Amino acid sequence: xxxxxxxxxxxxxxGAVYALVAxxxxxxxxxxxxxxxxxGEFSMVAAYLMVVCVELGLPYWLSFVxxxxxxxxxxxxxxxxxxxxxxxxxxLPVIIATIGASILLSNSVLxxxxxxxxxxxxxxxxPGIQLGPVYLDSQYLLIIGVTxxxxxxxxxxxxxxxxGKKLQATSQDKEMASLLGISxxxxxxxxxxxxxxxxxxxxxxxxxxxxxxxxxxxxxxxKAFAATIIGGFGDVAGAIVGGLALGVIETFGAAYISxxxxxxxxxxxxxxxxxxxxxxxxxxxxxxxx
Amino acid sequence: MKLTRxxxxxxxxxxxxxxxxxxxxxxxxxxxxxGMCVPVTGPAAEQGLWAQNGAKLALAAVNKAGGVLGKQxxxxxxxxxxxxxxxxxxxxxxxxxxxxxxFLGSIRSTQVQAMAPDVIKVGKxxxxxxxxxxxxxxxxxxxxxxxPNDNYSGRVIADFGVNTLGKKxxxxxxxxxxxGTAGGKALSEALTKLGAPPVLDQGYANQSxxxxxxxxxxxxxxxxxxxxxxxxxxxxxxxARQLRQLGVNIPWVGSPSVVAVSSTKLAGPALxxxxxxxxxxxxxxxxxxxxxxxxxxxYKTAPDNQSAWPYxxxxxxxxxxxxAGSTDPNKIRDAILATQKFAGAEGEYNFDKNGDxxxxxxxxxxxKGKIVYDKHIDFND
Numbered sequence: 240x241x242x243x244x245x246x247x248x249x250x251x252x253x254g255a256v257y258a259l260v261a262x263x264x265x266x267x268x269x270x271x272x273x274x275x276x277x278x279g280e281f282s283m284v285a286a287y288l289m290v291v292c293v294e295l296g297l298p299y300w301l302s303f304v305x306x307x308x309x310x311x312x313x314x315x316x317x318x319x320x321x322x323x324x325x326x327x328x329x330x331l332p333v334i335i336a337t338i339g340a341s342i343l344l345s346n347s348v349l350x351x352x353x354x355x356x357x358x359x360x361x362x363x364x365x366p367g368i369q370l371g372p373v374y375l376d377s378q379y380l381l382i383i384g385v386t387x388x389x390x391x392x393x394x395x396x397x398x399x400x401x402x403g404k405k406l407q408a409t410s411q412d413k414e415m416a417s418l419l420g421i422s423x424x425x426x427x428x429x430x431x432x433x434x435x436x437x438x439x440x441x442x443x444x445x446x447x448x449x450x451x452x453x454x455x456x457x458x459x460x461x462k463a464f465a466a467t468i469i470g471g472f473g474d475v476a477g478a479i480v481g482g483l484a485l486g487v488i489e490t491f492g493a494a495y496i497s498x499x500x501x502x503x504x505x506x507x508x509x510x511x512x513x514x515x516x517x518x519x520x521x522x523x524x525x526x527x528x529x
Numbered sequence: 530m531k532l533t534r535x536x537x538x539x540x541x542x543x544x545x546x547x548x549x550x551x552x553x554x555x556x557x558x559x560x561x562x563x564g565m566c567v568p569v570t571g572p573a574a575e576q577g578l579w580a581q582n583g584a585k586l587a588l589a590a591v592n593k594a595g596g597v598l599g600k601q602x603x604x605x606x607x608x609x610x611x612x613x614x615x616x617x618x619x620x621x622x623x624x625x626x627x628x629x630x631x632f633l634g635s636i637r638s639t640q641v642q643a644m645a646p647d648v649i650k651v652g653k654x655x656x657x658x659x660x661x662x663x664x665x666x667x668x669x670x671x672x673x674x675x676x677p678n679d680n681y682s683g684r685v686i687a688d689f690g691v692n693t694l695g696k697k698x699x700x701x702x703x704x705x706x707x708x709g710t711a712g713g714k715a716l717s718e719a720l721t722k723l724g725a726p727p728v729l730d731q732g733y734a735n736q737s738x739x740x741x742x743x744x745x746x747x748x749x750x751x752x753x754x755x756x757x758x759x760x761x762x763x764x765x766x767x768x769a770r771q772l773r774q775l776g777v778n779i780p781w782v783g784s785p786s787v788v789a790v791s792s793t794k795l796a797g798p799a800l801x802x803x804x805x806x807x808x809x810x811x812x813x814x815x816x817x818x819x820x821x822x823x824x825x826x827x828y829k830t831a832p833d834n835q836s837a838w839p840y841x842x843x844x845x846x847x848x849x850x851x852x853a854g855s856t857d858p859n860k861i862r863d864a865i866l867a868t869q870k871f872a873g874a875e876g877e878y879n880f881d882k883n884g885d886x887x888x889x890x891x892x893x894x895x896x897k898g899k900i901v902y903d904k905h906i907d908f909n910d
Contacts, residue, residue: 242745245775249741256738346570354574356763358795367774374774449738450763450795454572458736494742499705499732501742 241372246490252379254486255386259441260463261470261478262389263434269410269473270430271322273333277341279460281435282442285310286451287348289443290357299362306443307436314435318428326427341457349453361447382444386479389437393475406430465509471519480520484508560603561596561856563846564623565633565839566644571611572736572761575791576636576835580658581606582828583836584633587843590823597847598854604843605629613643620644624651630856633842635659636676636835637760639707645669653858654865656842658834661711665883671858673865675838675845676808676875677887679708679758682784683715685806685890685906686756690782691723693892693904694804700729700752700779702743702768704760712758712784720756728752735760740768744775757783759792766795773799780804788893788900790833803895804903808875809837810891812902820874834875841873845886876905 260278267275288309292302321336363377397403408416409426417423442456449455466485470477485505492504512519565584568577584604592601607623609616616635623629624647631654635641638661645664648655648671655671657664662678690696699720703713709732717727729750733743747755755777759765765786781803786792788805811821811832820840824832848871849864850856868886871878878886889907893900 242749245745246741249739253739349570349574354578356575356766356791356795358797374776376774448767450766452572452763453574454736458738490739490742494745498742498746499734501737502734 242494244373246494247487248373248375248379250487250490251483252376252382252486253490254466254483255379255382256441256445256459256482257463257466257485258386258479258482259382259389259444260438260459261466261482262393262475263438263441264463264467265470265473265475265478266430266434266437268467270406270427271326271333273322273330273337274464275434276334276337276460277317277321277344278434278438278463279456279458280341280344281310281313281438281456282445282459283451283453283456284313284344284348285439285442286359286446286455287352287357288439289446290359290451291352293359299360303443307439310435310439311432313439314432315428317435318431322427322431323424326424345453345456354453356450356452359443359446359451376448378444378447385440385444390476390479397475402429462505465505467519468509469512469519471521474519474521477519477521560601561598561850562603562605562626562629563631563633563843564605564607564620564626564629566607566609566616566619566623566635566640567633568611568615569606569608571609571615572763573611573637577609577611579833579835580633580636580839582824583832584839584843586820586823586827586836587840587847591843591847597850598856602843602847609635609640611637611640613640616640616644617647620647620651624653629653630850630858631846631861632656633839634672636838637706637708638664638711641672642707645672648672654846654861656839656846658838658842659708661707662715663711665885670862670884673842673880673884673886675842675873675878675886676834677890678885679712679715679784681888681908682806682890683712683717684719684908685892686716686782686784687719687723687725688906689804689806689892689904690754690756690780691720691725694754694780694782696754696780697725698751698753699725699727699756700731700747700750700754701727701756701758702731702733702747703758704735704764705732706735706760708760709758716756716758727756733764735764737764738767740764740771741775743768744771744777747772748775748777753779755779755781755783757781757787759784759786762786762789762792762795765792766799769796769799769803782806782892785809785834788895789835790831793895793898793900797898800895801897805893805895806890807834807893807900808887808890809834810893810900810902810905813891813905814872814876816872817874817876832874837874841875841878841886844873845871845878 263278285306288306292305321340325333361378367376405421406426413423466481470481489501489505493501567580568574607619609619634655634657636658638659641657641659641664656673658676660679662680665674701713703709783805785807788807821832853860853864866880868880876887880886891905892903894903
């Protein structure tokens with residue numbers, strides 16, 4: 240039982256990381272109908288910004304604010320440089336452009352910062368709490384907490400605010416939205432900024448656990464992408480549930496069946512979903528929308 | 530004879546081009562070229578940089594001492610992207626340059642395995658750092674190893690843990706790539722021979738984000754000592770931290786990555802008190818000390834095995850070509866194999882018929898973040 244609880248905690252913790260990155264995928268997909276393959280690189284860039292600021296001697300909270308502001312700026316640049324010029328083309332050139340951007344981002348950081356992985360201290364001084372038989376890593380607790388907050392925030396933002404409703408309208412039908420006086424390009428700009436910040440947040444939160452390295456983004460993004468498909472592409476709740484499910488499934492699969500095939504379990508689940516329920520867990524709502 | 534305008538322009542073109550052509554022809558013969566496949570990008574780009582540093586340090590010394598066969602030596606670097614397809618591509622690019630006389634391959638066994646068939650086809654000497662024993666034991670005459678292979682690391686880990694630390698209940702954790710699998714197997718065999726077969730033999734896939742299942746398996750096995758073969762330092766860092774968090778504090782004797790510079794930095798206190806076998810230990814010999822000082826002076830950072838083996842490889846290869854008196858691959862091969870009692874940064878090189886230069890390891894300890902030399906264990910077979 241102790242073992243199960245420990246595994247459950249870690250599974251949810253790592254799943255929350257996938258969920259955060261998956262959320263970024265989903266938001267951009269909803270607004271633009273393309274998958275942004277540079278989403279993982281957003282996490283990596285933010286983690287490096289954070290490392291740079293902390294090394295400069297800035298307080299942790301200020302570094303955090305600067306890193307997220309930097310991500311907002313990157314979101315603007317990304318939208319203007321990668322999405323905007325191709326917005327009237329089909330989805331394929333845009334997807335390829337995002338892959339190109341992801342390669343550019345990772346190699347730029349490599350060129351500027353060098354290949355050495357970096358250490359980023361966690362938010363808290365205490366590394367964790369021993370709760371009975373279970374060890375709760377403080378950083379994972381923070382990640383889980385932030386994920387819950389973001390779920391609530393997203394619900395409020397998209398369902399209760401005018402801006403959120405405008406964003407939803409844009410993602411559902413761009414032509415109709417613009418006929419109603421909504422500036423589609425502004426909404427898409429806001430979406431890119433928001434996903435860049437979300438991706439960055441995920442990167443900063445996970446950095447103390449997984450270290451800061453060039454490839455940290457791509458390894459998480461791959462799982463997050465699988466989580467998005469499992470949850471149902473385009474669904475915010477689906478991304479969260481898919482991410483958590485994936486984290487728990489791979490952790491338990493590793494513990495009880497085989498450790499070397501840990502990544503295999505994640506992708507087995509993905510394949511099963513693609514075969515038997517390609518629309519994902521929350522897929523029906525997406526079908527209605529279409 | 531009247532010169533036509535066309536003849537005049539042809540002559541002018543030839544006249545202008547001649548110095549450039551002559552210069553390139555002259556340049557081809559002016560240096561001895563050594564190709565190097567090394568990660569410039571990918572997960573091991575960091576270590577790749579150190580490998581280049583080590584090679585360049587040796588190269589500078591060789592060139593300062595007059596070069597090879599009276600010519601300066603030049604290093605041609607190609608990015609292997611830390612992947613198997615990457616190194617195959619990098620090697621084929623280098624092999625296409627016919628004036629490259631020998632190569633430096635990878636420190637990663639899996640990459641050496643990937644490039645090995647092409648090495649046989651090319652038929653020129655390739656210096657390697659991969660420690661999977663099979664690499665030099667499967668009939669490939671062109672691979673020369675500048676680090677002790679894992680038969681020795683497994684035996685040294687087992688010998689040190691059983692005889693020096695007095696521990697008999699072993700848990701082995703290893704990567705499932707070519708390096709980790711062979712290492713885990715070698716350690717398991719060595720332990721069985723010493724009458725202490727492992728109670729847990731646990732593989733994991735590289736670039737795992739979480740090691741909780743592995744740590745819990747170690748905990749449940751009731752082992753009183755841990756032996757590891759980790760390929761990537763960030764994996765090791767995550768594992769070490771989770772191991773301590775979940776309360777496993779048994780002695781730990783690991784493969785070289787446990788005492789590598791970047792793991793020591795990443796894992797911090799989680800690795801304090803661990804033992805590692807290290808092919809490179811700065812205090813193990815005078816040659817190692819000399820290399821260490823030169824490296825620190827040049828790059829302002831501590832050296833480790835990633836930079837030490839390319840340093841030795843370039844040094845010994847250059848000496849071998851000089852001794853062979855020619856760049857003929859077979860003559861270079863004979864000269865490398867004839868290298869005996871050569872004091873290198875990694876230890877004393879005595880090449881055997883398989884192309885293995887070293888036959889033992891240092892045991893070092895992480896003493897509160899500082900790597901201290903403990904003892905050297907050498908084998909005669």
